Amino acid sequence: MILDILFPDRCINCSRIINADQLVCNLCFKQIHFIHFDYFDENSVKEKCRLLFPVENSFALMQFEEEDLSRKIIHELKYKKRKKIGKIIAGWTAERLDFKDQKPDLLVSVPLHPKKLKERGYNQLHLFTETLSEHYQIPFDHELFKRNHYSKAQALKDKKHRLKTENTFSITQNISGKHILLIDDVFTTGNTLAAIAWEILKSGNNKVSILVMAVDL
Numbered sequence: 016m017i018l019d020i021l022f023p024d025r026c027i028n029c030s031r032i033i034n035a036d037q038l039v040c041n042l043c044f045k046q047i048h049f050i051h052f053d054y055f056d057e058n059s060v061k062e063k064c065r066l067l068f069p070v071e072n073s074f075a076l077m078q079f080e081e082e083d084l085s086r087k088i089i090h091e092l093k094y095k096k097r098k099k100i101g102k103i104i105a106g107w108t109a110e111r112l113d114f115k116d117q118k119p120d121l122l123v124s125v126p127l128h129p130k131k132l133k134e135r136g137y138n139q140l141h142l143f144t145e146t147l148s149e150h151y152q153i154p155f156d157h158e159l160f161k162r163n164h165y166s167k168a169q170a171l172k173d174k175k176h177r178l179k180t181e182n183t184f185s186i187t188q189n190i191s192g193k194h195i196l197l198i199d200d201v202f203t204t205g206n207t208l209a210a211i212a213w214e215i216l217k218s219g220n221n222k223v224s225i226l227v228m229a230v231d232l
């Protein structure tokens with residue numbers, strides 16, 4: 016197409032021309048700090064999670080640092096209306112994560128606050144989750160959790176209470192006997208993942224594993 020010639024895709028880091036299925040050029044790709052966590056082994060995400068809730072396994076794709084390329088990548092995905100990036104990141108994940116014979120039963124990503132969803136227009140985790148679902152042949156459920164929105168009355172209360180309310184989720188149907196892989200973009204405190212994990216664990220005899228695009232180590 017003529018537009019592709021006039022406006023080719025460019026590397027988000029250095030602006031070199033790249034193929035349409037790329038996000039960064041080959042040189043910049045080498046600068047991404049992929050972390051080679053073994054999903055089944057001890058790793059820092061698992062250690063952090065364990066302080067908050069019982070976790071089975073965990074995987075993080077990239078290191079999330081100040082001035083890091085991973086920060087730029089996640090920023091493009093979340094704030095630049097480039098939801099297709101989720102598919103590319105899922106491809107990088109699929110090349111590095113092997114569930115062996117212990118595939119989780121269901122993929123569930125962190126839901127957005129309805130207000131944020133309206134602002135952004137998309138949940139940045141959906142295409143990522145759907146691409147992984149197709150690759151690993153594991154079903155996904157985008158409707159299993161709802162993020163609770165705070166009422167006006169609650170919003171008037173102190174900020175601490177409001178933050179707490181924003182971080183609550185409700186499960187829309189009871190589940191039991193499932194191993195659920197919880198998906199988020201960046202792991203920082205782990206509080207959001209913990210809030211959802213506890214809902215899953217309270218719902219029935221379930222197990223929870225974690226997959227994040229990046230971790231702030």
Ligand SMILES: [Zn+2]
Pocket residue numbers: 026027028029030031039040041042043044
């Ligand atoms: Zn580049």
